Each structure stands twice: as C-alpha cells, then as structure tokens.
Amino acid sequence: MPIVITTVNVNGIRAAVKQRNERNEGMLRWLSETPSDVIVLQEIRASHKQAHDALAPALADGWHLTMTESSVKGHAGVGVLSRSEPAAVRTGFGSPEFDGLGRYVEADFTAPGVDGVDELTVASLYLPKGAADTPQDAAKFEEKKRFLDEFxxxxxxxxxxxxxxVVGGDWNIAPAEADIKNWKGNLKSPGFLPHEREWVAGxxxxxxxxxxxDLYPDDAGPYSxxxxxxxxxxxxxxxxIDYQFANAPMAAVASAAVVDRAQAYDLRWSDHAPVTVTFG
Incomplete structure (x- = not known):
C-alpha cells in the first residue's frame, strides 16, 4: 500500500483556508480532495489555537495536526497534517538559535504500509530565505549560513x-539551473547563490x-x-524551492510525483503549490 506525502508552504494558514472569490474555496477544498496521507506545512504563521480553529473542518474529518509555532508572532511555523496520529513528535534539531523559531518538526509513524519500511519519519522544514552577500543584508546572509551549517x-x-x-519543505534554495525559469537573471539572488547550491549538492x-x-530528471522545474x-x-x-528529500529506503520506492499547480491565478490559495510524492 503506497503512502502519499505532500509538502506545501501555506503562506499563512488562516488566509489559505479562506475563500478568496467565488471560484476559489481555498485550502479546505483542496484538503477534501487530496489523496495525501501526510502533509507537511510551512509558514503557518499562527498560534496553535489559531491553526486548529482554521483547520477545524479538516480535523473534524479525521486529520491530525501537530505543529510548532515561532517565538516571533506571525512568523514561520511548521506542522504535519496526517490521517493517522503520529507515534512520536520532535520539534527542532538541537539548535539553541533556531529551535524556537518554528522552522522544523518531525513526526514518526509505525507500519506506514511501504514495502521494506517498518518505521517512517516525516519532517517539515522552513529554511530561512537569507539574502545576498551585501553590507545591507549581512545579518540575514550570515543567519542562513549558520542554519545551513547546523542543519x-x-x-x-x-x-x-x-x-x-522524508524531509519535505520550503528549502528556499533552487538546486540547479533547471529549477528556475530565469536562472541567468538570478545568479546573485538569495536561493541561487553558489554556496547554497553547493550545500544542496553536498x-x-x-x-x-x-x-x-530523480523521477523527472529532464523537466524544467516543475516549479512550485x-x-x-x-x-x-x-x-x-x-x-x-519546495521539494522532498528522502533517505535510501524511501527513495528506493518513490514512484510518482506531481506539483498541484492551480489552473488559474485567482484559484491560488498560496504563492506556493503543493508538491506530492507517492512512495510505494
């Protein structure tokens, strides 16, 4: 039995669940239709209570939400929505600087149904955006470098x-030229700097x-x-910049992937699209 995992930066959970116009029923409609078993969320930008209130219809339908909010109000926040309750949850990765900022959470699942995998950890990551290496942006540039080193x-x-x-998330780094439509115009942009791409290569x-x-080696993008x-x-x-990294047992069974790009601009409920991978 395959397991389907999605990563999506919701760009504020309260905004994502609101109907923006008569054609768009927001994230709740998408949740009611997705085949995903586990969804990792980034930029929740809400307290636990606010997020649970926003997702109340989905939670009533049986979804389970675990999340960590940022100590900076209205900033970051990551979570895991799952159809089965996790066996264990861990927040952060042991960083005194970053663990309180709502950038990483892990959830463990037993017997996930994937051949050869008895235990599964699914993590949600929101990596700092960073900045270019300029005097004006030095603090953000150095912050991202510290995060990359520790993480x-x-x-x-x-x-x-x-x-x-499986670590899914908004990695805020495009790994290669095929991952940006206008890569030539972004050679000095945060998210496409040489040291960032070298980090991913490592x-x-x-x-x-x-x-x-790996599944679509010759495609431009698919952008998210x-x-x-x-x-x-x-x-x-x-x-x-939204992707899923898998270790060897899960990479071996990755069978399909899709970016759920909205059919029109006014049907978007985030500036990111869900990226879904089927394992098994």
Missing amino acids: GAYLAGLAGGDRGV LLASGWSDVVR WWSWRGKAFDNDAGWR
Missing part, C-alpha cells in the same frame, strides 16, 4: 539506518535523494513557487 550536520546523521525518512552526495528531480506580482504565474516563471 546540514543534523541531516547527515538522519540519513542512515533502516528507518524511512546533501545529495551524502545519501539523500531529491525524489522529484511564483511571485504574486506581474505575470510570473501566468508565464510559469517560477522557482522549484
């Missing part, structure tokens, strides 16, 4: 073993798999984020 070391220890692990070399890229401004969405001028 990279943590991931190195998470990849091994027989337990299946993860891939250490045993992690970018399962969407488009600016609200201009005609970026209409022209599909996007970035692939």
Whole structure:
C-alpha cells in the first residue's frame, strides 16, 4: 500500500483556508480532495489555537495536526497534517538559535504500509530565505549560513539506518539551473547563490535523494513557487524551492510525483503549490 506525502508552504494558514472569490474555496477544498496521507506545512504563521480553529473542518474529518509555532508572532511555523496520529513528535534539531523559531518538526509513524519500511519519519522544514552577500543584508546572509551549517550536520546523521525518512519543505534554495525559469537573471539572488547550491549538492552526495528531480530528471522545474506580482504565474516563471528529500529506503520506492499547480491565478490559495510524492 503506497503512502502519499505532500509538502506545501501555506503562506499563512488562516488566509489559505479562506475563500478568496467565488471560484476559489481555498485550502479546505483542496484538503477534501487530496489523496495525501501526510502533509507537511510551512509558514503557518499562527498560534496553535489559531491553526486548529482554521483547520477545524479538516480535523473534524479525521486529520491530525501537530505543529510548532515561532517565538516571533506571525512568523514561520511548521506542522504535519496526517490521517493517522503520529507515534512520536520532535520539534527542532538541537539548535539553541533556531529551535524556537518554528522552522522544523518531525513526526514518526509505525507500519506506514511501504514495502521494506517498518518505521517512517516525516519532517517539515522552513529554511530561512537569507539574502545576498551585501553590507545591507549581512545579518540575514550570515543567519542562513549558520542554519545551513547546523542543519546540514543534523541531516547527515538522519540519513542512515533502516528507518524511512522524508524531509519535505520550503528549502528556499533552487538546486540547479533547471529549477528556475530565469536562472541567468538570478545568479546573485538569495536561493541561487553558489554556496547554497553547493550545500544542496553536498546533501545529495551524502545519501539523500531529491525524489522529484530523480523521477523527472529532464523537466524544467516543475516549479512550485511564483511571485504574486506581474505575470510570473501566468508565464510559469517560477522557482522549484519546495521539494522532498528522502533517505535510501524511501527513495528506493518513490514512484510518482506531481506539483498541484492551480489552473488559474485567482484559484491560488498560496504563492506556493503543493508538491506530492507517492512512495510505494
């Protein structure tokens, strides 16, 4: 029996569940139709109570929400929505600087139904956006570098073993030229800086798999984020910054992936689209 995992940056859970116009019923409609078993959320930007209130209809239908909010009100926040209740939950990755900022949470599931995988950890990540290496942006640039150093070391220890692990999220890094429509115009942009792409390459070399890229090696994108401004969405001028990294047991059974891109600009309930992978 396959397990279906989705990652999506909701860009504020309270906004995502609201109906924006007569054609768009928001995230709740999407939740009622998705085949996903586990959904990892980023940028919830709400307290536990606010998030549970916003998702009340879905929770009443049997979804389980575990999340961590940021100590900075209205900022970040990550969570895991699942059809079965997790066996265990862990917040953060052991960082005194970042664990209170709502950027990482893990949920464990037993007997996930995937051949050869008896235990599964699914994690949600919201990696800092960072900034270019300029005097004006020095603080954000250095913050992201510190996060990459600490989190990279943590991931190195998470990849091994027989337990299946999938880390989905808004990684805020486009790994390669195929992952940005206008890569030439973004060579100095945060999210496409050389040290950021080298960091992702290091993860891939250490045993992690970018399962969407592995399944569709020759595709441009598929993009998962488009600016609200201009005609970026209409022209599909996007970035692939939302993805799922799997360790060897899960990468071996990744069988399909899709980006659930809205059919029109005014049907979007976030500036990101859900990225769904079927394992098994």
